[in-house]
Amino acid sequence: MRILFIGDIIGRPGREIVSAELPSLRRDLKLDFVVVNGENAAGGFGITRNIANEFFAIGVDVITTGNHWADQKEILSFIDDEDRILRPRNYPRGTPGKGAGLFESRSGMRVLVVNVMGRTFMDPLDDPFAAVEAELSACPLGEGADAVVVDMHAEATSEKMAMGHFCDGRASLVVGTHSHVPTADAQILPGGTGYQTDAGACCDYDSVIGMEKFEPMQRFTRKISSSRFSPATGPATLCGVFVETGAKGFASRIEPVRLGGRLKQSRPGA
Ligand SMILES: [Fe+2]
Numbered sequence: 001m002r003i004l005f006i007g008d009i010i011g012r013p014g015r016e017i018v019s020a021e022l023p024s025l026r027r028d029l030k031l032d033f034v035v036v037n038g039e040n041a042a043g044g045f046g047i048t049r050n051i052a053n054e055f056f057a058i059g060v061d062v063i064t065t066g067n068h069w070a071d072q073k074e075i076l077s078f079i080d081d082e083d084r085i086l087r088p089r090n091y092p093r094g095t096p097g098k099g100a101g102l103f104e105s106r107s108g109m110r111v112l113v114v115n116v117m118g119r120t121f122m123d124p125l126d127d128p129f130a131a132v133e134a135e136l137s138a139c140p141l142g143e144g145a146d147a148v149v150v151d152m153h154a155e156a157t158s159e160k161m162a163m164g165h166f167c168d169g170r171a172s173l174v175v176g177t178h179s180h181v182p183t184a185d186a187q188i189l190p191g192g193t194g195y196q197t198d199a200g201a202c203c204d205y206d207s208v209i210g211m212e213k214f215e216p217m218q219r220f221t222r223k224i225s226s227s228r229f230s231p232a233t234g235p236a237t238l239c240g241v242f243v244e245t246g247a248k249g250f251a252s253r254i255e256p257v258r259l260g261g262r263l264k265q266s267r268p269g270a
């Protein structure tokens, strides 16, 4: 299978670069399945029904999220009925929505997608490792699922890397989100799991992690907040990870994707 994971889509610039590039990526890479992290899609904070529908219309199969999943309160009215949008699995019992799902690809393959959130330098939640363990053992790669994708939404690179090894040999791809900066460590772990510590974001990189840079600089230098954060509005870079799976659903190829905007470009060959 050929799977594309796209990192945090930030506001309109992020949405526009994804709309512009995803159709040709789907065609050129013959993608079977597309996952995007949409937690920042609506003005940097959360996601709306209309934006989610726009993503599905251009070929997104599943939308993962993170700590910003419920910033747009309207999501609470539809997340229980929309299986294709996930929020982190390790929120307390009773939280609306779900953190994992088994989906069918265009080619008829079964893809388990799990979304969890780290706890280091983040709000305390249930154990993400236990949450992933429960999903992986309920639907093992090669038995219940033809491919397994884990979005580890976390601040600390160490926690993300530990999750990669925790899933090694049991997932097709473990990818980090939330840091909004792509890491240069795309690799296939010893047990066959594709891994990248952070997918990066889809945003204008003349910014502070996607936000217009003046206000974050103010807050760091003077400890005064003078306005709200808003997405930087220059040309965005689409950042993500392309993975191809082979025998038993393990990764046979992994490549970073960076298209448009200021970052050094990386377009996987067909
Ligand atoms: Fe984010």
Ligand SMILES: [Fe+2]
Pocket: 039, 066, 067, 068, 153, 177, 178
């Ligand atoms: Fe986040």
